[in-house]
Amino acid sequence: MAKKISSAEKRYRKSEERRLRNKSAKSAVRTSIKKFVLLTQEKKPGAEEALKEMIKKIDTAARKGIIKKNTAARKKSRMQLYFNAMKAAQ
Numbered sequence: 274m275a276k277k278i279s280s281a282e283k284r285y286r287k288s289e290e291r292r293l294r295n296k297s298a299k300s301a302v303r304t305s306i307k308k309f310v311l312l313t314q315e316k317k318p319g320a321e322e323a324l325k326e327m328i329k330k331i332d333t334a335a336r337k338g339i340i341k342k343n344t345a346a347r348k349k350s351r352m353q354l355y356f357n358a359m360k361a362a363q
Contacts, residue, residue: 295339298330298333298334298337298339299334299339299340301330301334302327302330302331302334302340302348305323305326305327305330305331306327306348306352308323308327309323309324309326309327309352309356310352310355313355313356313359316359316363320356320359321356324352324353324356327352328349328352331345331348331349332345332349
């Protein structure tokens, strides 16, 4: 008969908590990117605020190790280029 190992149970619980927390943070990043892109495509006001909010979420996720630092930098750079192109087109 297998013996229950409490440290393994705790490790499983903690990893599940981290997985859900990370999933939530990644989802928030993706949602903020979609919101920003939608506002810029429709040339609606509030795109600059959405950009700032998106950068904040990306930086937070990178700082916590949820996404890699280079990934965060790449996403921010591409969105900033997108924003600048939209502004130049106006």
